[in-house]
Amino acid sequence: MDLDAPYYAKQSAEEVEIYLQNIKKKITKHLFPLPRNRLVIAEKVSNDFLGSVSWYWTSKETNWMSNGIVICDEQYWGKGIGFEALGLWNQYLLDEFPQVARLDLRSWSGNIGMMKLAEKLGYTLEARFRKARIVKGEYYDSVGYGMLREEWEECYPNGFSSYLQSL
Numbered sequence: 001m002d003l004d005a006p007y008y009a010k011q012s013a014e015e016v017e018i019y020l021q022n023i024k025k026k027i028t029k030h031l032f033p034l035p036r037n038r039l040v041i042a043e044k045v046s047n048d049f050l051g052s053v054s055w056y057w058t059s060k061e062t063n064w065m066s067n068g069i070v071i072c073d074e075q076y077w078g079k080g081i082g083f084e085a086l087g088l089w090n091q092y093l094l095d096e097f098p099q100v101a102r103l104d105l106r107s108w109s110g111n112i113g114m115m116k117l118a119e120k121l122g123y124t125l126e127a128r129f130r131k132a133r134i135v136k137g138e139y140y141d142s143v144g145y146g147m148l149r150e151e152w153e154e155c156y157p158n159g160f161s162s163y164l165q166s167l
Contacts, residue, residue, distance in 0.1 A: 101147035
């Protein structure tokens with residue numbers, strides 16, 4: 001939680017437990033919406049939970065979608081897992097929502113890894129709101145990155161999976 005929106009109030013242990021119980025119920029009863037609004041990132045061999053990807057409408061009326069990623073354990077940072085997971089997730093979103101013209105993601109200037117990930121995937125820094133977040137008593141900028149559908153298709157003309165296979 002040090003990097004994933006640390007400027008918001010943290011949930012209590014009780015709130016986290018309720019959240020986890022609700023997720024477990026959804027898993028056992030197969031109660032997930034289609035298209036999916038969140039997916040788990042798991043370690044390939046052990047199937048251990050690493051994090052998740054998710055999306056929400058910024059403006060459904062204008063087909064503007066925001067998405068994001070969380071990898072919980074820093075031992076998995078900087079190993080390409082976020083690049084693969086968010087890239088596959090972005091491709092999924094564009095495939096499942098043909099009306100979507102743009103994707104974006106939001107972060108803050110203290111989360112250097114997220115900013116680098118956005119740029120590595122081909123996102124453009126479109127917004128910087130100076131001194132908009134306070135973390136541990138210090139001000140940071142809020143940043144917004146965007147990717148148009150045609151830009152994604154130019155970067156990954158055969159889809160993101162094909163790009164990964166070519167590496």
